[in-house]
Amino acid sequence: MPPRTLRKLLLTCLHLALFLSLSAFAVAADKYELKVVTDRPDALYKTGETAKFLISVLKNGEPDSGYSVEYFVDDFISGAADFPKGRLTLGKKPILSLPVTSDKPGFLRCVVKVGAPVNQTKIAGAGFSPQEIQLSQPVPADFDQFWADQKQQLAQIPMEAKLTPVKQKDAEVEAFDVQVDCAGGAPVSGYFGKPKDAKAKSLPAILWVHGAGVRSSSLANAVKGASNGMLSMDINAHGLPNGKPNQFYKDLADGKLKGYRQEGRESRETVYFRGMFLRLVRAIDFLTSQPEWDGKTVIVIGHSQGGGQALAAGGLDDRVTFIATGVPAICDHSGRAAGRINGWPKLVETGADGKPDPTQLEAAAYVDAVNFATRAKADAIMSVGFIDAVCPPSSCYAAYNQLKGNKQIINKPLMGHAAPADIQKAFFDAVLEHVEEQAKK
CATH class of the missing domain: 2.60.40.10 (Immunoglobulins)
Known part of the structure; x- marks a missing residue:
């Protein structure tokens, strides 16, 4: 065999041996x-x-x-x-x-x-x-009067709704992009779906609400509810136009809405969540004004900020019959006043002395989902993650313990801030069960 051929053969063998050695190491790597x-x-x-x-x-x-x-x-x-x-x-x-x-x-x-x-x-x-776990501080004595006044202001604004048909894949569903005039600085903006040819007074209503951030409403949620025999509306948290390019929402998130979570927190009149909560009531106004509404069933479902909104809707509006609230935010703003962690979005600042800012503390009480839970009579399901640092479990339980209707909680000892598929399924199964129970009444 010529020397050059022999060298090539030896190099090939060495490369093969090295490859096999590395492969064996990869297989044997400890886990x-x-x-x-x-x-x-x-x-x-x-x-x-x-x-x-x-x-x-x-x-x-x-x-x-x-x-x-x-x-x-x-x-x-x-x-x-x-x-x-x-x-x-x-x-x-x-x-x-x-x-x-x-x-x-x-x-x-x-x-x-x-x-x-x-x-x-x-x-x-x-x-x-x-x-x-109890309230970290008492509900303000004029809490109900304040929100009655806010709803009265809302009622002065005619419920003008603009519906634009949108395409989607379910042939049995009609879907629309909807804007409804509202108080609080922005309209209700969402997608609305309903089964085609539904009879008058035959359908329950479901409102889907969003977690933190800036995004379009979800057409998929609106269609999902409608595909399951409901008047179904998904609204974005800020009254923004729907279906815009991603850059549109990113620019708002980086600009005008960057600090919305703490915006106006020095006063109950200016705190950002006041307007967000009024949009919940107006969205329910819209759903219950539909001729197909069954006259008795309203469900509100959401996770994180959406979970807090679901609790607020249940406390603000006695038309709500079921609350599905996952790892709810906007809870226990005054937690530090009771020596425990407060929930997202940490609306009340804590000073160097460990005490909450008194001005912010007073205003935050009027937009605390825990306080709305004290007024909620609807049935409910809640999820809580025991290692959730965003919406700590104590803040979730502070709200859960105040709910007055039939309720259940899904405890997840090793879950952080999340809405995994099994919880989403459990929530929707509970929604469908509630619809079935309501139909018997």
């Missing part, structure tokens, strides 16, 4: 998983009981030892004292048991970090008698 859970699957305890956070590292699916674990426990308030924190090494027992307790209703979370080769951070939450 790590940091796990943090509680010693009870539901992560629920009574005040004074001891909960245990169980910390372990799995290597290729099996508990392993020798890892340095950094951890801290708090009540969702950064820098909270009197809770465990430190660094430990997983020893012969590869599961670290970290006992904690709380003498007041609320939630604790355990945040754990492990460095190389694991390089993961995980969080678990535990609830202590959350059904006993």
Whole structure:
């Protein structure tokens, strides 16, 4: 064999050997998983009981030892004292048991970090008698009168609606882009769908409301409700035109609406959520004015900011018969006044002394979804994530505990701020069940 051919053959063999070696290494690479859970699957305890956070590292699916674990426990308030924190090494027992307790209703979370080769951070939450979480401060004495006045102002504005037909794929549904005149600085803007050829007084109504951000209304939601035999309307949170290019909404989010969450928070008359909540009432006005409405069923459904809106709608408008509120925001603005974390959007600033701004605190009470929950008589379903730092579980339970109708809550001990598919399905199943029950009345 010529020397040049031999060299080529040797190089080919070396490359093949290197490839096989690297492939074998890739197959054999260790897989790590940091796990943090509680010693009870539901992560629920009574005040004074001891909960245990169980910390372990799995290597290729099996508990392993020798890892340095950094951890801290708090009540969702950064820098909270009197809770465990430190660094430990997983020893012969590869599961670290970290006992904690709380003498007041609320939630604790355990945040754990492990460095190389694991390089993961995980969080678990535990609830202590959350059904006993109460209002962080009393509902203002003139709360009802204030909102009665706001609705009276709304009633002075004729409900002029502009409907523009829009195309969609369901041949059994009619769909429209809708704008309805409203108080509060912007119209109701949404998509509206209804089954074709529906009889008068035959259909329940559902209103879909949005989480935080700036976007168009959802035609898909409007069609989904209509496909399931409802008058169905999805409205965006800001009364914006629908179906515009993404850049249109991005420009607003980066510009005029960038700080909407805290806009006008020094006064109940100017706080941004006042207008958002009036649009809820006007949207319900529109739905219940349709000749096909059954005269008895109104459902409001949303997650995060939409969950807060659903609670507000239930407290503002006694036509609402069912509230589906996922990880609700706009709750417990005054939480810090009671020594617990306040919910999104942290409407009330906390000073260096740890106390809430008194002017903002007073105004925020009139747009707190917890206070609307005290007035809501509708049936309800709520989801809550025990490690949700955006809408902390204590703020969600503060609202849930005030609801007066038949209610259920979906607890997710390892869920943060999310609306996963299983919760969305559970919510819509509950909506359909409510529709069925209403039809029997």
